[in-house]
Amino acid sequence: MHLTAENLAARRGEDLIFVNVSFHLQPGEALILTGKNGSGKSTLLRVIAGLLRPEKGSVTASDSVSAGRRPAAEASHYLGHRNAMKTELTVAENLDFWRSFLEPRKAAGLSTEEAAEAVGLPGITHLPFGYLSAGQQRRFAFAKLLVAYRPVWLLDEPTAALDTSADRLFTELIEAHRRKGGIVVAATHQPLGLEGTRELKMTGFAGVDQGVWG
């Protein structure tokens, strides 16, 4: 899988947050978005995930450089600041929902119990999501990435609320994903300990209308 962003610009409210963002990621590559609070990291992730329409430009996924391209959103998992789980449903019900929503053919993902084991929390998927601690909830939010296969992982502060053992576990899961040819784009203030990453430093406010169509 290849992920290509070409001349992306995005607006929040009146303001352009960034312009002319371009990158090309090959299988196994990780791009770390850095920059101060409000600099546009979450905005860029949401544009790639298809949750925000870019003001200009495109972001696409393709199986090879020469293959036909499709919207990156179709190839992407998005783990935002929020966990996107219903607190009154059990962990298993939440993960079942995400599996059927993201990968209706149920072809390539892990079972619920396998995913729970992979995030270090076997045996508690019968509990309502809302009963769990903040760190446990974040681990199961990450398990969503494992129950349905998608080659691009978009991670917004994935390790917030985690203890050091979970930090290490997430790093290992991300590295395993990359070894299989997966791509990662992550916004983070704390180093994730990933090998050989690229960095995109976001600088924030790009002006009110400075020649975006030029």
Ligand SMILES: Nc1ncnc2c1ncn2[C@@H]1O[C@H](COP(=O)(O)OP(=O)(O)OP(=O)(O)O)[C@@H](O)[C@H]1O
């Ligand atoms: N719905 C919105 N309407 C208007 N402006 C918004 C909206 N959401 C975000 N913004 C603004 O867009 C800018 C970029 O926000 P974004 O969340 O992308 O930053 P970030 O780099 O992810 O920050 P942080 O490190 O704090 O998570 C900020 O100035 C923010 O105030």
